[in-house]
Amino acid sequence: MDHFDAEEAETLEKIAKLYNYEKGLMIYAEELADESFIPAINEIKDAFDHLMRVFSVKFGLRERDSNYVNDNLDATFRHLYRATFDLLDFIRFLQKERIYESVKDFSRETLVKVFPEYYNTIVPEIESAMQKIPRYKSEKDIGNPNLESVKGYVEIIEGTKTHFAKINERMPSLVDYENRMKREEQQKEMKQYAIYGIIAIVAAAIGAIISYLIMTPS
Amino acid sequence: MTKKKDVWDIDLPQIKFNRESTKQQAQKYRMGNVKLALGRGRTREEFEKDRKRILELRLP
Numbered sequence: 001m002d003h004f005d006a007e008e009a010e011t012l013e014k015i016a017k018l019y020n021y022e023k024g025l026m027i028y029a030e031e032l033a034d035e036s037f038i039p040a041i042n043e044i045k046d047a048f049d050h051l052m053r054v055f056s057v058k059f060g061l062r063e064r065d066s067n068y069v070n071d072n073l074d075a076t077f078r079h080l081y082r083a084t085f086d087l088l089d090f091i092r093f094l095q096k097e098r099i100y101e102s103v104k105d106f107s108r109e110t111l112v113k114v115f116p117e118y119y120n121t122i123v124p125e126i127e128s129a130m131q132k133i134p135r136y137k138s139e140k141d142i143g144n145p146n147l148e149s150v151k152g153y154v155e156i157i158e159g160t161k162t163h164f165a166k167i168n169e170r171m172p173s174l175v176d177y178e179n180r181m182k183r184e185e186q187q188k189e190m191k192q193y194a195i196y197g198i199i200a201i202v203a204a205a206i207g208a209i210i211s212y213l214i215m216t217p218s
Numbered sequence: 219m220t221k222k223k224d225v226w227d228i229d230l231p232q233i234k235f236n237r238e239s240t241k242q243q244a245q246k247y248r249m250g251n252v253k254l255a256l257g258r259g260r261t262r263e264e265f266e267k268d269r270k271r272i273l274e275l276r277l278p
C-alpha cells in the first residue's frame with residue numbers, strides 16, 4: 001500500500017473530524033423527524049464513493065497520479081460538508097417547528113409569568129439560528145469551507161437542543177397555570193352571566209309592576 | 219473501438235425516494251435502511267414545502 005503524504009493525511013483528518021459532526025447531526029435529525037433525510041444520505045454515498053477511488057489507487061488496484069488522489073479527497077470533504085449543511089438547515093427548521101408545537105397552546109401571559117426564559121432567551125436564539133446558519137446552495141453561499149464555522153453552527157443547534165429539556169421541565173407548571181387561568185376566566189364569565197340574569201329578572205319585574213300600575217284604573 | 223469507462227470513476231445514481239411506492243413494495247426494500255423501507259424518508263422537495271410552512275410559523 002502507498003502511504004498518504006502530509007497534505008493527504010491532513011485532508012483525511014479534516015474529513016474524519018467533519019464526519020464526526022455530520023454523523024451526530026444525522027442521528028439527531030432522525031430522532032427529531034423520525035425519518036431519514038434523503039439529500040444527506042445521497043451526499044454521504046457520494047463522499048464514500050470518492051474516498052474509495054482514493055483507496056483504489058493507494059492499494060494499487062489502479063494507477064493514478066497524486067492530483068487524482070487530492071481531487072478525490074477534496075470531493076469527499078465537499079460532499080460531507082454539503083451533507084452537514086443540509087442537515088443543519090433541516091434541523092433548525094425541525095427545532096423551530098417542535099418548539100412551536102410544544103408552546104402554541106399556552107397564552108402569552110402564561111409564558112411570561114411561568115417561563116420568562118422563553119421570551120428572554122429561547123425565542124431570540126431560535127430566530128437567530130434561522131438567520132445565522134446559511135443554506136448550502138453553492139460554494140459562494142458558504143464561503144471558505146472550514147471546520148470552525150461548522151463547529152459554531154453545531155453549537156447553535158446544541159444550544160436549542162437544551163431548550164427542549166427546559167420546556168419539558170416547565171411543562172407541568174405551564175399546564176397548571178394555564179388551567180388555573182382558564183378556570184378563573186370561566187368563573188368570571190359565570191359571575192357576569194349571573195349578574196346579567198339578575199338584571200334581566202329585576203328589569204322584567206319592574207316592567208311588570210309599571211305595566212300593572214298603568215293598566216290598573218285608579 | 220470505444221474505450222470502456224473505468225467503473226471507479228462513474229458517479230453513483232442518486233437515491234430516488236417515493237414514499238408511497240416504497241410502502242407498496244416494501245418486500246423489495248427489506249435489505250436496506252429500515253426507515254426507508256418503511257417509507258419514512260424526507261426528500262428535498264418535501265423539505266422545501268415544509269420550510270415555507272415553518273418559516274411562516276410565528277412562535278407565540
